Amino acid sequence: MPVGGFRERHGLRDLGVGVGLRVPHYTDLFRHWPAVDFFEIISENFMVAGGKPLRHLDAVLDRYPVVPHGVSLNLGGPDPLDRQYLARLRALLRRVKPPYVTDHLCFCGAGGAHLHDLLPLPYTAETVARLSERARIVQDTLELPFALENPSTYLGYTTSSMPEWQFVCEVIERADIGLLLDVNNVYVSATNHGFDPEEYLRRVPHDRIVQVHLAGHADRGRYLLDTHDRSVAEPVLSLYAQLIRRAGPLSTLIEWDEDIPPLTSLLAEADRARAVRRAACAERKVAV
Amino acid sequence: MSDGRGPHLSELQALIARAVRSPRTLVSDPYWIDVAERCFTRGPDLTPVERLEIYREQFWLRHTACLLEDYGALSALLGQARWERLAEEYLQQTPLSSFSLRELGAGLPAFVADLEWLPERGPCADLARLEWAYVEVFDAADVPPIDPERLQRLTPEQWQLARLRLDPALVLLELGHPVAELRRSLRSGGAPSGLPAPAAEVVVVHRGADANVSDERLPKAAARMLIELRAGATIVEAALAALPGDPSQRPAFLEGLPDLFRSFAERGYVVDVVVDERPPPADQSRSNG
Numbered sequence: 001m002p003v004g005g006f007r008e009r010h011g012l013r014d015l016g017v018g019v020g021l022r023v024p025h026y027t028d029l030f031r032h033w034p035a036v037d038f039f040e041i042i043s044e045n046f047m048v049a050g051g052k053p054l055r056h057l058d059a060v061l062d063r064y065p066v067v068p069h070g071v072s073l074n075l076g077g078p079d080p081l082d083r084q085y086l087a088r089l090r091a092l093l094r095r096v097k098p099p100y101v102t103d104h105l106c107f108c109g110a111g112g113a114h115l116h117d118l119l120p121l122p123y124t125a126e127t128v129a130r131l132s133e134r135a136r137i138v139q140d141t142l143e144l145p146f147a148l149e150n151p152s153t154y155l156g157y158t159t160s161s162m163p164e165w166q167f168v169c170e171v172i173e174r175a176d177i178g179l180l181l182d183v184n185n186v187y188v189s190a191t192n193h194g195f196d197p198e199e200y201l202r203r204v205p206h207d208r209i210v211q212v213h214l215a216g217h218a219d220r221g222r223y224l225l226d227t228h229d230r231s232v233a234e235p236v237l238s239l240y241a242q243l244i245r246r247a248g249p250l251s252t253l254i255e256w257d258e259d260i261p262p263l264t265s266l267l268a269e270a271d272r273a274r275a276v277r278r279a280a281c282a283e284r285k286v287a288v
Numbered sequence: 289m290s291d292g293r294g295p296h297l298s299e300l301q302a303l304i305a306r307a308v309r310s311p312r313t314l315v316s317d318p319y320w321i322d323v324a325e326r327c328f329t330r331g332p333d334l335t336p337v338e339r340l341e342i343y344r345e346q347f348w349l350r351h352t353a354c355l356l357e358d359y360g361a362l363s364a365l366l367g368q369a370r371w372e373r374l375a376e377e378y379l380q381q382t383p384l385s386s387f388s389l390r391e392l393g394a395g396l397p398a399f400v401a402d403l404e405w406l407p408e409r410g411p412c413a414d415l416a417r418l419e420w421a422y423v424e425v426f427d428a429a430d431v432p433p434i435d436p437e438r439l440q441r442l443t444p445e446q447w448q449l450a451r452l453r454l455d456p457a458l459v460l461l462e463l464g465h466p467v468a469e470l471r472r473s474l475r476s477g478g479a480p481s482g483l484p485a486p487a488a489e490v491v492v493v494h495r496g497a498d499a500n501v502s503d504e505r506l507p508k509a510a511a512r513m514l515i516e517l518r519a520g521a522t523i524v525e526a527a528l529a530a531l532p533g534d535p536s537q538r539p540a541f542l543e544g545l546p547d548l549f550r551s552f553a554e555r556g557y558v559v560d561v562v563v564d565e566r567p568p569p570a571d572q573s574r575s576n577g
Contacts, residue, residue: 044388050430051457052499072387078298085387110301113383115308115347119301126297154342156329157300192339194332222333223342 005207006178010145012099012210015065015251017274022256025263026056034267038065040253043101044072047088057095067098067211069180072114075134075148076107076121086141093144100145100210102180103138105131105171122157123167132174139177147178147210152185152217152226154192163195165203172208179204181250182213183240184232188224197239206247214240214273215255229258231269237276244280252277300327307340308347309383311376315341351379351392358393358423361474362400362415365483374403390427393420411465411483418471418503421459421493425501428457433497433556439549446563450523452552453560457495460514464488468503490515497556509541510548514557522564523549 006012016037028034039060046057046068060066073085093101106118121127139146150168162170172179181204190197214237216230232240232254244250254270261269295303303323307314314320315337324336331339352375356363363371382395397420400406401413433455442450466484468491474480490511493503506514509530516526532541552558 047388048390048427049456051425051427051495053427054430055499072389074387078301082387107301108387110298110305112385113305113309114385114387115305116350116384116389117308117343117346119304119308119343122297122300124297130297154331154334155336155339156331158327158329159295159300160329192331192334222338223331225342 006145006176006205007207007210010100010178012145012178012251014249015067015099015211017252017254017270017277018065018067019254019266019270020256021057021060021066022260024260025266028263030056030059033063034263036064036267036270038067038251038253040067040069040255041096043068043070043089043092043103046095047085047092054095061096065098066096068092068096068101069149070101070103071118072108072116073103073138074108074114075103075138076105076119076127076131078107078110079112081134081137086138090142093142098144100147100178101142102147102149102178102211104151105148105168106151118151120151120153120155120157121167123160123162123164125161128167128170128174131171135171135175135177139175145178145210147180147208148172149180149182149213150185150189152182152188152192152224154223154225156193164189164193165200168204173205177208178210179208180211180213181209181243182215183243184213184215184217184236184255185226187233187236187239188217188226191224198242201239201243202246206243209247209250211251211253212240212243213253213255227258228255232273237273240273241276241280244277245284248284249277249281295327303327304340304343308344309380310344311348311380313341314344348379350389351375354389354392355379355396359396359416359419361419361471362412364474365412365415365470365480366406367480370406374400374406377403390423393423396420408483410486411467411470414461414463414465415467415471417461417463418467418491418493421461421503422501425457425459425493425495428495431456431559434553434558434560436550436553438561439553439558442561442563448522448524449564451520451562451564452517452523452549452558453562454514454518455494455557455559457501458557459493460511460518461491461493462488462515463491466505468505471503492557494555494557510552513548514552 018038018040019036021039021041046053048054104118107121108117108119109115135146135148168179186197186200190200214232215228216232218225218227252273254266254273256266307320321337324340328336328339330336355375366374378396378399382399384392397413397416400409400416403409406412464486466487466489470484490506491503492506493501495501512530513526516529521529527545532538
């Protein structure tokens with residue numbers, strides 16, 4: 001039985017508040033080299049043989065911590081794990097040397113077709129067994145702490161037999177991996193399915209949270225869509241503050257992938273989260 | 289799906305994969321309404337099929353946007369209606385198996401070339417091949433170019449046996465229509481102004497030292513040489529293949545060869561030179577037989 005929390009056992013420190021590395025910011029970034037706690041990259045964008053992507057990545061690696069975040073592992077898919085994918089991811093990890101690597105609790109395709117989406121899974125014992133086994137294999141193969149993110153979901157299965165928070169807990173505990181907790185996704189899914197987001201944040205194992213995601217979402221009237229195209233909503237920041245009060249300072253990342261604002265605006269959004277985090281940490285100390 | 293315990297996980301996943309790839313909305317289709325009612329829960333404000341439809345919409349938005357990014361000139365040339373028809377048919381008939389969305393458009397040039405409803409499929413396929421070459425070269429492997437001095441140091445004997453390795457970030461296209469200018473114009477927002485008349489040409493698409501990708505129409509001799517070298521010919525074999533048919537032009541061609549190879553090297557087209565070992569004399573090679 002492992003002793004100590006996941007972060008502690010793997011020596012994962014608080015990286016501060018970072019932002020996603022996105023092409024529209026390259027000109028500003030490479031001209032001004034602003035203060036940024038860390039960058040997150042989409043792994044697949046850099047799992048290439050050469051050219052500008054790797055050239056730019058190397059320039060960023062010279063100055064900032066970088067963590068890779070995958071979107072195409074297809075961990076929950078019915079097809080065997082893609083060994084070519086894992087080999088190329090390993091090559092990227094050798095280049096980046098990150099403290100951990102992350103992907104999603106989802107499936108991305110079936111029957112050999114990759115759909116390039118984060119598709120939801122039924123919350124059953126069968127899925128827990130399958131995902132945890134595969135997650136463990138991935139972590140062993142990559143030889144690096146591995147964490148899974150809760151995706152935002154729009155669909156629930158009639159076969160599900162447990163709430164999402166329990167599913168997340170069972171997979172990561174059984175696989176002995178980390179959790180990338182996307183607070184915006186918790187809020188979006190809670191609204192779309194009608195569960196309590198605060199209970200979710202209370203129930204997930206805080207010692208396994210290696211990183212938090214914050215992002216904006218769109219209100220489509222009858223449901224929320226995780227669009228990453230605007231500022232983080234106030235209710236999401238409020239949930240984030242609750243989480244930090246309970247769990248302490250956690251590495252936090254602002255995701256912004258559509259209608260991408262200038263780098264200064266994105267960094268201002270990171271400052272906004274940093275202020276919430278600082279205040280929540282201060283309250284936590286008072287509470288203790 | 290009929291054992292009373294509901295569908296198996298892999299069946300559910302195959303079902304969802306089929307649903308999201310459907311080009312038509314699911315919400316008015318009795319089949320999908322029924323399937324969704326049995327497999328998925330109702331949300332606070334959405335029916336099961338409406339919830340499934342969200343994923344279908346996102347699939348098409350994401351995939352058509354990705355194709356559009358890679359084929360900006362072709363889509364402008366075709367116009368919205370025909371581009372959307374092409375994208376829909378392509379995405380339906382060519383499921384992507386790769387984990388990399390970058391590979392999504394890999395089959396489009398061949399798909400366009402076979403498109404019976406597109407009368408101008410010849411120049412359109414050439415334009416698609418050129419646009420895809422840009423994608424391929426953009427993130428191809430980084431291999432440093434050869435030092436031109438290495439070519440100059442080859443002895444006459446070595447020249448006879450030498451083969452050149454071309455840069456992985458170089459694609460040679462034998463096109464039936466001069467589409468490079470058309471691509472540039474359409475990509476910079478120019479209005480489609482007719483199709484180029486058929487004319488064979490060879491275009492090299494290459495990533496330079498600054499990591500930018502550009503294309504260049506090659507003169508006939510240079511084109512023939514590079515095509516032969518890419519196919520594995522020795523320098524001499526490539527030169528012989530490119531030798532002008534008109535004997536009066538041959539002296540000038542041969543005289544210009546060193547400059548041509550130097551220019552290949554200086555442009556970064558060549559990354560290595562390999563000199564084959566001389567084969568053993570015929571009587572020795574047969575001695576064990």
